[in-house]
Amino acid sequence: MAELQKGYVSRKTMEIVTTLLTGGVGIAICIESWRSGVGWSDTGPEAGYFPFIVGSLVILGSVVTLLRSLFFYNHEGEIFIDIERAKPVLGFFLPIVAFIVISLLLGLYVGTALYIFGSMKWQGGYRWWVSTCAALAVSALFYLVFEVGFQVPLLKGPIEGWLGIY
Amino acid sequence: MGNFSYLMDGFSTIITWHHILIMIVGVMLGILVGVLPGLGAPNGVSLLLPLTFTMDPISAIILLSCMYWGALFGGSTTSILFNIPGEPSSVATTFDGYPMAKNGQATRALTLAFMSAGIGALAGVIMITLLSTWVAGFALQFSSPEFFAVYFLAFASFIGMSGNAPAKTLVTMMLGFAFATVGMDTISGGLRLTFGIPDLIKGVSFLVAVMGLFGIGELLLTTEEGLRFDGIKARVRIVDVLKALKEMPRYSWSILRSTVIGIWMGITPAGPTAASFMSYGLARRFAKDKSGFGKGDPRGIVSPETADHSAGTAALLPMLALGVPGSATAAVMMGGLMIWGLTPGPMLFIDRPDFVWGLIASMYLGNVVAVVLVLATVPIYASILRVPFSIVGPVIVAIIFSGAYQIANSTFDMWLVLGFGILGYLFKKLDYPIAPLVLAMVLGDKAEDAFRQSMLMSNGSLSIFWSNPLVTGIMALGLLMLLWPILANAVGVRNLRRRAAGHSAKI
Numbered sequence: 001m002a003e004l005q006k007g008y009v010s011r012k013t014m015e016i017v018t019t020l021l022t023g024g025v026g027i028a029i030c031i032e033s034w035r036s037g038v039g040w041s042d043t044g045p046e047a048g049y050f051p052f053i054v055g056s057l058v059i060l061g062s063v064v065t066l067l068r069s070l071f072f073y074n075h076e077g078e079i080f081i082d083i084e085r086a087k088p089v090l091g092f093f094l095p096i097v098a099f100i101v102i103s104l105l106l107g108l109y110v111g112t113a114l115y116i117f118g119s120m121k122w123q124g125g126y127r128w129w130v131s132t133c134a135a136l137a138v139s140a141l142f143y144l145v146f147e148v149g150f151q152v153p154l155l156k157g158p159i160e161g162w163l164g165i166y
Numbered sequence: 167m168g169n170f171s172y173l174m175d176g177f178s179t180i181i182t183w184h185h186i187l188i189m190i191v192g193v194m195l196g197i198l199v200g201v202l203p204g205l206g207a208p209n210g211v212s213l214l215l216p217l218t219f220t221m222d223p224i225s226a227i228i229l230l231s232c233m234y235w236g237a238l239f240g241g242s243t244t245s246i247l248f249n250i251p252g253e254p255s256s257v258a259t260t261f262d263g264y265p266m267a268k269n270g271q272a273t274r275a276l277t278l279a280f281m282s283a284g285i286g287a288l289a290g291v292i293m294i295t296l297l298s299t300w301v302a303g304f305a306l307q308f309s310s311p312e313f314f315a316v317y318f319l320a321f322a323s324f325i326g327m328s329g330n331a332p333a334k335t336l337v338t339m340m341l342g343f344a345f346a347t348v349g350m351d352t353i354s355g356g357l358r359l360t361f362g363i364p365d366l367i368k369g370v371s372f373l374v375a376v377m378g379l380f381g382i383g384e385l386l387l388t389t390e391e392g393l394r395f396d397g398i399k400a401r402v403r404i405v406d407v408l409k410a411l412k413e414m415p416r417y418s419w420s421i422l423r424s425t426v427i428g429i430w431m432g433i434t435p436a437g438p439t440a441a442s443f444m445s446y447g448l449a450r451r452f453a454k455d456k457s458g459f460g461k462g463d464p465r466g467i468v469s470p471e472t473a474d475h476s477a478g479t480a481a482l483l484p485m486l487a488l489g490v491p492g493s494a495t496a497a498v499m500m501g502g503l504m505i506w507g508l509t510p511g512p513m514l515f516i517d518r519p520d521f522v523w524g525l526i527a528s529m530y531l532g533n534v535v536a537v538v539l540v541l542a543t544v545p546i547y548a549s550i551l552r553v554p555f556s557i558v559g560p561v562i563v564a565i566i567f568s569g570a571y572q573i574a575n576s577t578f579d580m581w582l583v584l585g586f587g588i589l590g591y592l593f594k595k596l597d598y599p600i601a602p603l604v605l606a607m608v609l610g611d612k613a614e615d616a617f618r619q620s621m622l623m624s625n626g627s628l629s630i631f632w633s634n635p636l637v638t639g640i641m642a643l644g645l646l647m648l649l650w651p652i653l654a655n656a657v658g659v660r661n662l663r664r665r666a667a668g669h670s671a672k673i
Contacts, residue, residue, distance in 0.1 A: 011596070018596055022337050029344050032359045036351070044622040047356040050614045054343045061336035068333065080595060085390050089591075092389040096382070096563055096587075100580050108571060112564040116557075124556030138561055142568060150217040152572050 008082035015069040023062035029055030095119060107157030113139040169299055176523030180531065185228055189528065192229040193536045194543070196236020201244050201547045203388045203555075205562055206253050207237035208494040208604065209380040212373045213569040215502045223506045224524045230502060231482075231525060232532040234495050235287065238438075238478050239540040240547065242279045242471060247272060247548055255438035255474045258446040262459060262466025269462055273402050276544060277410035278464055279471045282421055284537040286472035289425040290432060290479030291529045294486070298515070298526070301487035305512040310619035311630050313489075315640035317613040318631075319647065320435045320490045324602045326650035327440065334598045342603035345370045346610020353618060365578035372501050372607040373573050376494070378583040379600050381566045383590020385559060402544055417468045420449055428473035432480025437493040437601060438473075445473030479529060485510055486522060489612065494601040497608040 033048030033055060040046065081089070095118060103111030117135035120126045126134075146152050179185075199210030211230050218226035241253030246263035259279060266275040308316070321339055325332045348359045349369030360366040424445040431441035449469035450459050459466050481492030482499075489511035491497040503510050508518060515522055550558075570583040593600055606613075624630035632638050646653075 014592070015596055018592060018598075022341065025341065025344075028361070029359060032361060036356055036358045040626060041354075043354065045618050045626070047351040047354045047358050049621075050617060051344060051347045051358055054340050054347070057340040058337055058344065061333045061340065064333035065331070065337065068331075081390070085392075088389045088392060089386055092559065093386060095560070096584065099563065100567065100584060103567065103580070104577055108564075108568055112568070115564060116560050119556055119560040124554055126556075134557065138564065142564070146217075146568065146572070151220060152217060153575070154568055155571050155575075155577065 009080045011075050011078040011080045012069060012073060014080040015073075015075075016066065019062045019066040019069060023059055023066070026055050026058030026062055029058060091123065095123075103155060103157075105157060107160055108154045109139045109143060110157055110159050112142060169295055172299075172519060172523045173295055173527055175520070176525075176527030177531075179224065179520055179524040180228065180528045185225065185528070186531075186535075188225050188229050189232045189532050189535050190539065192232030193236035193239075193532065193539050196233035196238075196536075197240035197243070197540055197543065197547055198236075198550070199233070200237035200240020200242075200253060201551060202558065202562060203250070203384065205565075206241070206380055206384070207234050208376050208498050209384075209566075210237055211495055211498045211502070212376040212380075213565060215373060215498065215505070216569060216572040218502070219505070223503075223508060224521055226502070226506065227499070227521070227525050228528045228532070230499055231529060232536070234478065234499070235529075235532050235536045236540070237495075238287075238475055239280060239283060239536050242283060242474075243276065243540065243544055243547060244551065246275045246279060246467075247544075248551060255442050255478070256470075257439070258442040258470035259467060259474075261446065261470075262461070262463050265460065266462030266464070266467065271406075271462070273406035274410045274464075275462075275467055276402065277407045277541065278414070278417075278467050280537050280540055281411065281414055282417070282424075282468040282472040283475040284533055285421055286425055286428055286474070286476035287479045287533040287536075288530065289472075290429055290476040290482075291526065291533070293429050293480060294483045294529070295526055298483055298487050298522070301483065302512040302515040305488050307636070308512070310616045310623065311633065311637045312640065314613065314616035314620050315631060315637050315644065316488055316490055317609060317616065319640055319644035320484075320609075321602070321606070322644040323647040323650075324435055324599075324605070326647040327435075331597060332651055334596075335602055338593065338598050338600060339602035339606045342375075342606025343610045343613070345375060345603075346372075346607045347614065352611065353615070365576065368574065368576070370582065370607075371573050371579070372498070372604060374570055374579050374582045375586050375607055376498055376604055377566050377570050378586020379590035379593070379603065380494075382563070382583060382587025383594055383600075385562060386587065386591040387594055388555070389559070402541060407541065413464070417465055420465045420469045421472050423448065423452075424469045424472035425476045428476030429480040431473070432477030432492050433483055435484075435490070435492050435605065437481065438475075438477040441477035442470035442474040446470040475533075479533075482525075482529070486514065486525070487512065489609075491605060491608065494604045497601075497605045501608045 030052055033051035036048035037046035038048040038052040095115060099111055099115040102114055113135040116138050117131045120131035120134055121128060142154065146154055195214065196207070196210060199205040200207065210233055214230060214233060218229060221229070237253065238255070241251060241256035242259050242263070245251045245256040245259040246267050249260050249264040251257040251260055263275050263279060324339060325335045344359065348366055349357070350367065351358050357367060427445045427448065428438070428441045431437065431444065446466060446469055449465050450456060453459065453465060478493065481496040483492070485491040485496045485500050489500070489509070491500045500510050508514060508521065567580050567583060570579045571577065573579055590600060620630050631641050
């Protein structure tokens with residue numbers, strides 16, 4: 001792809017990719033509902049009856065959008081994203097993935113604290129003790145609001161166990 | 167006047183310290199989510215919803231609806247002070263609100279916005295008070311085919327009103343229906359669309375979708391645009407507030423027109439965003455002197471704000487009386503009602519009048535509380551926006567994922583939120599509308615049940631949707647809405663719409 005070498009992705013490319021994606025999802029929906037049965041049984045329409053129609057309409061909408069992007073395109077020359085703009089987005093997105101993984105291992109309180117600490121320290125450029133205080137404060141606030149205030153538990157990990165919090 | 171005595175009963179239910187406190191908390195939280203980027207009204211209500219499962223329904227709905235009002239006000243605040251719409255529906259307010267604030271009249275702009283918003287909201291509530299029993303009574307004669315026809319009308323008007331890309335609206339809407347059908351089929355008990363993944367058996371909650379699409383998706387867009395909040399210092403002085411109040415009557419004609427537009431667009435699923443754009447466009451069109459627009463014309467603030475809020479409140483009428491929400495946030499609230507075991511629709515007025523009228527009464531009081539609170543607290547919220555994004559962003563992310571986990575204590579939902587976030591980012595950049603997806607997810611089961619029951623009644627023949635004048639009328643209206651782009655093209659009305667759509671695409 002010539003675009004990638006120049007460091008950007010055009011909107012047209014993404015439009016087409018998205019229609020292929022949604023169209024693929026539509027096909028998947030149709031196949032799965034076909035398996036649940038799309039016809040009639042003694043009790044009326046089978047489970048896949050409605051989803052099958054829905055899936056077909058997803059495919060229809062995707063095909064129309066694809067054709068429009070190919071032949072009646074009215075955003076010619078627009079850029080979807082270039083490297084300059086992709087960097088901050090990835091810089092925000094990847095820590096979220098790390099946050100989820102850490103939270104699954106260590107619980108949401110620890111995950112939140114580490115995530116906030118990391119973002120403030122490395123992206124905000126705050127000193128480590130400012131970041132630490134803010135991170136602990138947010139986690140403590142979460143605990144007060146969720147656990148104490150509304151009495152809904154958050155995911156906890158081994159560290160809370162050692163500290164005997166729950 | 168049966169409605170009036172019901173309303174008084176409603177007031178007597180809600181005027182307790184407990185409920186007023188909840189109102190204040192709801193409004194304050196609402197302004198907060200309205201002000202913060204990436205946290206809009208639908209997302210805020212979704213985050214709060216799991217926390218209300220332990221509350222009684224009346225307190226819970228007061229909390230959620232007041233959060234909605236607060237969010238609408240918060241969205242206007244950032245539009246005026248920072249030129250950043252906190253909500254899509256307050257984009258039109260930036261056109262004249264920000265210039266006026268920049269000219270050193272921030273207080274005037276804010277007061278005009280909040281007052282007209284308050285008036286719009288009250289007009290919406292009065293309309294609900296007057297019409298809801300009547301609409302609900304009318305809907306009592308509905309059976310499955312009629313209900314399906316109403317859903318059809320709602321979704322058809324989404325496609326018809328979607329401006330330049332009806333096919334994209336169709337795609338997001340149908341994806342919403344597909345997400346709603348994932349999991350156990352309520353009628354046959356069979357599993358559907360689970361793709362062999364055990365975590366999908368419980369289904370995909372609409373809350374997860376809202377948190378991802380509106381929350382994470384919006385935040386990703388925000389980081390991409392690299393928003394810098396260099397807003398205008400706002401000090402609200404009582405003298406300026408009073409001065410602005412004194413000039414309000416001058417705009418009564420704008421307010422009246424915008425109220426009508428707002429209420430109409432709120433009842434039909436066009437929603438607050440379309441209402442505010444249309445109202446702004448018309449205010450400009452009917453103005454004798456257009457030169458001030460875009461430079462801080464007060465009518466350019468009053469009109470979109472009135473329409474935005476009257477549409478926001480009016481959106482609750484179809485939700486309560488028919489079970490068809492008029493906006494994404496109303497859809498989330500309706501999902502909440504169903505989780506609490508209340509089925510919105512005509513039967514709710516008969517089974518739980520205390521709940522319905524408590525809610526309506528709280529809408530009067532909540533909006534008054536909101537106007538007062540938002541004026542009093544604007545400086546505080548404005549200072550929150552000056553906190554750097556490297557702190558606010560991660561905190562919002564952490565709140566969203568904590569909220570996602572609380573829906574069903576499921577870690578799988580956290581990954582789903584991330585997936586929906588990417589989808590939301592993609593959809594927003596490519597102008598796929600997201601509200602239809604949320605509406606379809608909330609209504610999916612009910613629409614499907616209505617459809618299947620109708621099919622059962624007619625043994626699989628679609629002719630049941632033309633079997634009596636009522637259902638035929640609704641279906642015909644739906645088809646008209648569906649074909650509206652083609653018809654309007656022929657008449658030439660479409661140009662105006664497209665311009666409005668072009669604006670909203672920039673969000």
